Amino acid sequence: MRIETDVLVIGLGPAGGAAALAAARGGVSVLAVERKKAIGVPVQCAEWIPLALGRHAQAPGVLVQAISGMESVLPSGVVVKTHAPGLMVNRAAFDQALAHAATEAGAKLELGCTLRQLDAAQRLAWLESPQGSMECRYKLLIAADGPDSSVAKLLGLPRQPVAHARQYSVSLRQPLDETRVWLSDQYPGGYAWLFPKGGVANLGVGMDKSLAPDLKTPLDRLHQRLVAEGVVGQEIHGRTGGAIPVGGLRPGLTVGHVMLVGDAGGFTHPITGAGIDAAVSSGERAGQAAVAWLNGKGNALLEFESDMRDQFESSLQRAVKRRSMLSLAAQDDLALRKGWVAFPEYFL
Numbered sequence: 001m002r003i004e005t006d007v008l009v010i011g012l013g014p015a016g017g018a019a020a021l022a023a024a025r026g027g028v029s030v031l032a033v034e035r036k037k038a039i040g041v042p043v044q045c046a047e048w049i050p051l052a053l054g055r056h057a058q059a060p061g062v063l064v065q066a067i068s069g070m071e072s073v074l075p076s077g078v079v080v081k082t083h084a085p086g087l088m089v090n091r092a093a094f095d096q097a098l099a100h101a102a103t104e105a106g107a108k109l110e111l112g113c114t115l116r117q118l119d120a121a122q123r124l125a126w127l128e129s130p131q132g133s134m135e136c137r138y139k140l141l142i143a144a145d146g147p148d149s150s151v152a153k154l155l156g157l158p159r160q161p162v163a164h165a166r167q168y169s170v171s172l173r174q175p176l177d178e179t180r181v182w183l184s185d186q187y188p189g190g191y192a193w194l195f196p197k198g199g200v201a202n203l204g205v206g207m208d209k210s211l212a213p214d215l216k217t218p219l220d221r222l223h224q225r226l227v228a229e230g231v232v233g234q235e236i237h238g239r240t241g242g243a244i245p246v247g248g249l250r251p252g253l254t255v256g257h258v259m260l261v262g263d264a265g266g267f268t269h270p271i272t273g274a275g276i277d278a279a280v281s282s283g284e285r286a287g288q289a290a291v292a293w294l295n296g297k298g299n300a301l302l303e304f305e306s307d308m309r310d311q312f313e314s315s316l317q318r319a320v321k322r323r324s325m326l327s328l329a330a331q332d333d334l335a336l337r338k339g340w341v342a343f344p345e346y347f348l
């Protein structure tokens with residue numbers, strides 16, 4: 001089968017949903033494809049978003065609870081509390097609500113549909129779904145296909161450096177309204193977290209696998225400690241994990257008629273691993289740039305690239321450099337304060 005579209009979006013995570021929504025609202029034709037059969041499932045996320053993103057968490061079933069702040073636990077045992085308001089969401093419902101808004105705006109979605117091949121010069125993509133293969137002629141392509149982007153691979157771009165995360169869903173003995181993070185040489189190149197979500201919590205570790213390939217042992221150890229302290233239950237209700245880009249923005253976010261957004265573009269924060277907000281804003285901006293370009297604004301893609309660099313580059317570059325403080329073999333409170341976003345030393 002052969003199809004044509006103005007904008008082809010690959011991936012329907014938060015970046016792809018936001019891109020499809022913005023482009024469809026601009027009145028151009030949009031096809032967004034997602035290789036999973038159900039958007040956002042399985043969830044690979046600790047499900048925290050900043051307050052400002054609450055505008056996309058209004059659909060029924062998305063919002064779970066508010067978060068007032070963060071407790072950062074240093075190796076000495078010192079606990080530092082910071083004001084860090086946010087929201088805990090059902091991530092699958094969050095992604096599904098964005099995609100639903102995109103269809104309401106006129107975007108066409110194909111689930112269970114995978115990008116297999118690309119001829120970027122001819123602007124042709126080959127898509128595969130259980131219904132068969134499709135050849136899609138597009139005018140612009142938005143790559144929102146995550147940390148291991150197929151589009152980037154097919155364009156011959158290098159792989160991004162990543163950290164790895166492993167996470168359990170456990171019951172909470174008492175409700176909490178603060179996230180808790182642990183910084184320690186047990187989690188080199190990253191940290192451990194407990195993010196409360198109603199009666200349960202996401203308990204995870206994110207680390208540099210080249211420094212410590214085993215994520216299970218430190219996660220199990222932390223879990224058992226919190227069970228003994230009466231914070232969480234013994235039973236593990238769910239397990240997940242995934243890769244988190246830690247290299248900062250790709251050198252080029254626009255390659256010919258392709259824009260790279262969200263994790264595919266390296267927008268995720270290399271220290272905290274937070275990427276939903278940046279995925280939504282880069283996706284939205286790419287969708288708007290696509291509309292402007294299709295309406296004759298020839299420099300719209302270059303403007304997308306420069307806006308994104310202005311907005312994200314310096315903070316991501318700082319994080320790339322400061323992440324080395326979390327990777328040191330011998331760690332102490334002072335070194336870690338320079339490597340973690342909750343401390344003023346991080347910004348000096």
Ligand SMILES: Cc1cc2nc3c(=O)[nH]c(=O)nc-3n(C[C@H](O)[C@H](O)[C@H](O)COP(=O)(O)OP(=O)(O)OC[C@H]3O[C@@H](n4cnc5c(N)ncnc54)[C@H](O)[C@@H]3O)c2cc1C
Pocket residue numbers: 010011012013014015016033034035036040044045046047048049113114115116144145146147149150151165166167204240241242243244261262263264268273274275276277279
């Ligand atoms: C364990 C873990 C915990 C995290 N916790 C948080 C958190 O609490 N808060 C936060 O802000 N961030 C968190 N992040 C990061 C956040 O999940 C990502 O930054 C965010 O998902 C990026 O969105 P995206 O749309 O760019 O990519 P993704 O959400 O990865 O979406 C990409 C989509 O593209 C699809 N796809 C890939 N290849 C193809 C293809 N060839 N054809 C069709 N479809 C394709 C995938 O199936 C996927 O659905 C966490 C990450 C992990 C791994």
